[in-house]
Amino acid sequence: MDSHKEFIDEAKRIGRAVKGASRISIFTHIDADGISSGSIAYATASRLSIPVEITFLKKLDDAATELIRMKKDSLIWLNDIGSGYISRFSGLNMIIADHHEPESINPVLVENGTSRLADSSIYHLNAHLFGIEGSTEISSSTTSYFIARSVSDRNIDLSGIAIVGAVGDLQDSRYGKLTGMNRIVLEDAVKCGAVKVMRDARFYGKETRPITRLLEFSVDPPIPGVSNDHSAAARVLDSLGIEVVNEGSEKTWSDLQPADRQKIVSFIVQKMIAEGLPASEINSIVGETYVVRDLRSSADARMPEDAKEFATLLNSCGRYAKYETGMRLCLGERGTILDNALALLEGHRKNVSSAIRMAKQDGLTQLSSIQYFHMQDRVPDTIVGTIAGILLKSKEAVPGKVIVGFAFSEGKVKVSCRGSSEMVQQGLNLSEAIRRAAESVGGVGGGHSIAAGATIDTGKEYEFLSSLDGLVRGQITQREGNVSMTDLPE
Numbered sequence: 001m002d003s004h005k006e007f008i009d010e011a012k013r014i015g016r017a018v019k020g021a022s023r024i025s026i027f028t029h030i031d032a033d034g035i036s037s038g039s040i041a042y043a044t045a046s047r048l049s050i051p052v053e054i055t056f057l058k059k060l061d062d063a064a065t066e067l068i069r070m071k072k073d074s075l076i077w078l079n080d081i082g083s084g085y086i087s088r089f090s091g092l093n094m095i096i097a098d099h100h101e102p103e104s105i106n107p108v109l110v111e112n113g114t115s116r117l118a119d120s121s122i123y124h125l126n127a128h129l130f131g132i133e134g135s136t137e138i139s140s141s142t143t144s145y146f147i148a149r150s151v152s153d154r155n156i157d158l159s160g161i162a163i164v165g166a167v168g169d170l171q172d173s174r175y176g177k178l179t180g181m182n183r184i185v186l187e188d189a190v191k192c193g194a195v196k197v198m199r200d201a202r203f204y205g206k207e208t209r210p211i212t213r214l215l216e217f218s219v220d221p222p223i224p225g226v227s228n229d230h231s232a233a234a235r236v237l238d239s240l241g242i243e244v245v246n247e248g249s250e251k252t253w254s255d256l257q258p259a260d261r262q263k264i265v266s267f268i269v270q271k272m273i274a275e276g277l278p279a280s281e282i283n284s285i286v287g288e289t290y291v292v293r294d295l296r297s298s299a300d301a302r303m304p305e306d307a308k309e310f311a312t313l314l315n316s317c318g319r320y321a322k323y324e325t326g327m328r329l330c331l332g333e334r335g336t337i338l339d340n341a342l343a344l345l346e347g348h349r350k351n352v353s354s355a356i357r358m359a360k361q362d363g364l365t366q367l368s369s370i371q372y373f374h375m376q377d378r379v380p381d382t383i384v385g386t387i388a389g390i391l392l393k394s395k396e397a398v399p400g401k402v403i404v405g406f407a408f409s410e411g412k413v414k415v416s417c418r419g420s421s422e423m424v425q426q427g428l429n430l431s432e433a434i435r436r437a438a439e440s441v442g443g444v445g446g447g448h449s450i451a452a453g454a455t456i457d458t459g460k461e462y463e464f465l466s467s468l469d470g471l472v473r474g475q476i477t478q479r480e481g482n483v484s485m486t487d488l489p490e
């Protein structure tokens with residue numbers, strides 16, 4: 001496809017700038033995709049023997065902008081952050097490798113295909129500028145991988161980490177597999193042995209979670225009558241005649257015999273059909289899963305091989321500010337680095353389950369198109385998005401409404417919003433809505449159409465909510481009002 005070729009050509013042009021740099025300063029976001037991207041950029045620079053440093057950013061506020069501007073003597077390489085605020089960086093020698101919605105897309109410039117910015121000192125590699133879907137077809141890690149790959153053939157081994165980042169951003173969840181530009185990276189990863197593609201149930205925690213818990217916590221997609229209900233999950237396993245305990249401890253999905261796995265999958269599929277769920281959702285129960293093999297480090301049995309679980313480990317490092325631990329895992333270190341990461345993950349699981357309990361106790365407050373909860377100072381601000389995502393698919397949430405979570409964060413309020421793909425099909429663009437709602441109360445926000453975040457001042461929550469509610473309602477009803485014959489599903 002032309003847009004793919006154009007994108008790769010731009011990555012090559014950026015690759016030449018990387019090779020010519022005398023010093024590189026990397027900035028990256030702190031989630032799994034951000035840590036993966038930053039690691040890819042870091043390895044790319046190190047392998048060229050270019051002096052390099054990396055800084056992890058939770059958000060792009062004034063302090064972060066200032067920090068970036070101080071590196072004006074380096075080639076600055078932003079990952080997974082920056083496209084929304086490009087005007088702050090004019091005059092800097094900078095690469096932005098991102099897949100979030102850019103600040104503004106000038107259609108004339110895009111069609112032109114030559115200059116994507118008035119400011120030619122900034123290399124801007126973002127799927128949206130090439131007509132590529134940025135929330136499903138390419139992550140920041142795969143974006144940065146295209147740059148790395150154009151720098152040297154040797155960097156093909158970074159493709160495994162790129163896949164971890166893409167899966168970390170849930171880019172495989174809509175179709176049950178990676179598609180689009182991510183697929184090109186996946187081909188590299190398979191070719192060099194960094195990733196093995198398997199067809200299996202797409203549960204989270206297949207290697208680590210006891211089977212009952214795996215079913216209980218299955219939210220992508222949720223299992224009717226089983227998700228969020230531990231005793232229901234136990235009853236199902238019992239009714240299927242599956243022996244869950246082995247030598248005193250409960251089996252994981254990986255420990256089960258193939259026939260038992262098949263029984264569970266058939267049961268779920270029948271249950272979903274009976275509930276009248278859409279075929280797309282039913283099909284997403286089984287799909288591709290990605291086994292990541294580290295090519296550089298010696299095998300450590302405790303290291304999760306499943307890309308989703310690897311990504312969760314990175315997210316735990318990011319949420320508790322152990323960014324470097326995450327990066328060193330990406331770069332192949334194990335031993336005590338892995339011990340630390342696993343301990344963070346364990347602590348994170350405890351935090352999330354107690355936070356979910358609290359949020360359910362509080363209940364969700366309903367507005368016309370959105371529903372919200374406020375964690376105040378009871379959880380770290382970095383897990384609000386996770387909680388929102390889990391609650392969205394729980395029975396506590398009203399279907400068809402956006403979910404909004406708040407938590408206090410360094411004297412301000414962190415906001416996380418999650419919608420469903422059905423709502424996005426109806427016209428929801430959370431990135432746009434949250435940005436405008438945040439700006440209306442003097443805050444900043446942005447992200448993706450299905451998931452977005454903001455930071456606002458304490459006390460502005462209700463004003464923000466009423467603005468967001470109106471914007472979301474407008475997006476969805478505007479689309480409904482515009483339905484023409486050609487928009488109707490076949």
Ligand SMILES: [Mn+2]
Nearest residue numbers: 033080140169
């Ligand atoms: Mn990302």
